[in-house]
Amino acid sequence: MATGRTHRPATRSRGIPEATVARLPLYLRALTGLSERSVPTVSSEELAAAAGVNSAKLRKDFSYLGSYGTRGVGYDVEYLVYQISRELGLTQDWPVVIVGIGNLGAALANYGGFASRGFRVAALIDADPAMAGKLVAGIPVQHSDELEKIISDNGVSIGVIATPAGAAQPVCDRLVAAGVTSILNFAPTVLTVPDGVDVRKVDLSIELQILAFHEQRKAGEEAAAEAAHPAAAHRGDSTEQGPDGDVPAVMPA
Numbered sequence: 355m356a357t358g359r360t361h362r363p364a365t366r367s368r369g370i371p372e373a374t375v376a377r378l379p380l381y382l383r384a385l386t387g388l389s390e391r392s393v394p395t396v397s398s399e400e401l402a403a404a405a406g407v408n409s410a411k412l413r414k415d416f417s418y419l420g421s422y423g424t425r426g427v428g429y430d431v432e433y434l435v436y437q438i439s440r441e442l443g444l445t446q447d448w449p450v451v452i453v454g455i456g457n458l459g460a461a462l463a464n465y466g467g468f469a470s471r472g473f474r475v476a477a478l479i480d481a482d483p484a485m486a487g488k489l490v491a492g493i494p495v496q497h498s499d500e501l502e503k504i505i506s507d508n509g510v511s512i513g514v515i516a517t518p519a520g521a522a523q524p525v526c527d528r529l530v531a532a533g534v535t536s537i538l539n540f541a542p543t544v545l546t547v548p549d550g551v552d553v554r555k556v557d558l559s560i561e562l563q564i565l566a567f568h569e570q571r572k573a574g575e576e577a578a579a580e581a582a583h584p585a586a587a588h589r590g591d592s593t594e595q596g597p598d599g600d601v602p603a604v605m606p607a
């Protein structure tokens with residue numbers, strides 16, 4: 355799912371552009387699928403198609419990793435999985451706390467995909483005293499009074515906010531003061547954070563609004579084609595092209 359911007363300069367200290375960093379998880383997801391099917395090597399074209407990225411862009415991205423593949427053979431799938439995982443910091447375990455254990459927080463806690471990618475849900479935190487001690491995904495919910503202690507005890511640097519919008523900034527401030535330096539925000543509000551703290555925002559309603567825009571445009575194009583060539587439009591003879599593989603249908607926020 356697409357997310358909002360990370361509050362970071364355009365390039366990272368090791369010289370990998372932020373846009374490349376944003377594509378690495380797409381490559382990793384495609385490569386993991388190949389690895390699970392025991393595919394040993396993959397060409398840049400095949401991998402680019404599987405990741406939904408232009409192949410020239412993929413080769414450029416991989417050059418930042420020092421990975422150039424072998425002519426006629428392609429890229430070694432397992433090695434590339436390792437290289438990208440290492441670059442993304444996924445070869446180590448990241449304890450994560452989720453704050454706000456309502457519908458969304460509980461769904462996130464139950465999502466098995468975090469642990470398999472190196473993100474261990476270390477604690478669940480909620481402000482509702484009635485929630486304290488309840489087990490969600492086998493983890494006891496702890497009261498938000500304990501937030502600072504939980505962060506410190508678990509060495510947490512990544513926090514997920516799934517509270518109502520009004521609570522998100524105060525929760526964010528407490529997480530940051532306690533030592534959290536990366537935040538994934540699901541609440542529909544813009545968070546203010548100090549330098550050195552990364553925020554990624556996930557908003558499914560924004561994604562749907564962008565799809566609605568494309569739907570509306572497609573409907574407008576069909577209506578225009580119909581008006582210009584009524585018979586051709588009915589036969590499906592339109593020469594209109596689909597979106598180029600290089601242009602994402604859903605643009606990052």
Ligand SMILES: NC(=O)c1ccc[n+]([C@@H]2O[C@H](COP(=O)([O-])OP(=O)(O)OC[C@H]3O[C@@H](n4cnc5c(N)ncnc54)[C@H](O)[C@@H]3O)[C@@H](O)[C@H]2O)c1
Binds near residue numbers: 453456459542557
């Ligand atoms: N990003 C998305 O795509 C997306 C999708 C669905 C929901 N949301 C947002 O996620 C948030 C949660 O949605 P939900 O449906 O789970 O709501 P919910 O009401 O079911 O759950 C919110 C939880 O946050 C807790 N909470 C409130 N204030 C808190 C605080 N200061 N500290 C800790 N916990 C606190 C509440 O006790 C409650 O358990 C909302 O902001 C909603 O708009 C975002």
